Amino acid sequence: MISEEPLDIRVASTEAEINACFPALHELRPYLSEHEFVERIQRQMKSHGYVLVYATSHDQVVAAAGYRVAEFLAWGRIFYVDDLISRSAFRNRGHGGRLLDWLLKKAKELSCDQFHLDSGVTRHDAHRLYLSRKLQISSHHFSKELGKSVAQS
Numbered sequence: 001m002i003s004e005e006p007l008d009i010r011v012a013s014t015e016a017e018i019n020a021c022f023p024a025l026h027e028l029r030p031y032l033s034e035h036e037f038v039e040r041i042q043r044q045m046k047s048h049g050y051v052l053v054y055a056t057s058h059d060q061v062v063a064a065a066g067y068r069v070a071e072f073l074a075w076g077r078i079f080y081v082d083d084l085i086s087r088s089a090f091r092n093r094g095h096g097g098r099l100l101d102w103l104l105k106k107a108k109e110l111s112c113d114q115f116h117l118d119s120g121v122t123r124h125d126a127h128r129l130y131l132s133r134k135l136q137i138s139s140h141h142f143s144k145e146l147g148k149s150v151a152q153s
Helices: 015-020 022-028 034-048 095-109 124-132
Strands: 008-011 051-057 060-072 076-086 114-117
Touching: 008 095, 015 022, 015 034, 015 051, 022 034, 022 060, 022 076, 034 051, 034 060, 051 095, 060 095, 076 095, 095 114, 095 124
Parallel strands: 076 114
Antiparallel strands: 008 051, 051 060, 060 076
């Protein structure tokens, strides 16, 4: 669904812009603490090249995404989407799809060989969006908790 609502997509660079993204990212990552959010985002930006982008409509953050560019022997230069969320109060208006399209375009602008993202196995609505943009389910992602809580990292 393509929304007729205006949508402005920009990079969050100031503390205020990063903080404005907290409600969206908290929906996706409920363990995040508002108190530590800006510091954690800034640390990832500095140490890992994380870029936080957000979409606004009528001066409200309606969707947000975080990505980084990395290089792997297996895939070459990739554009990896860490986080992608359309806030529940603003879903079914096309904002998530428009933000995903922006990310795909940015990956091409950055001369990436591939576009990657992981998605929880039960996020069926998100999967429909990804498949509609011709993303492929190309692998299984395996993980193991190593004792340190994600909320503490």
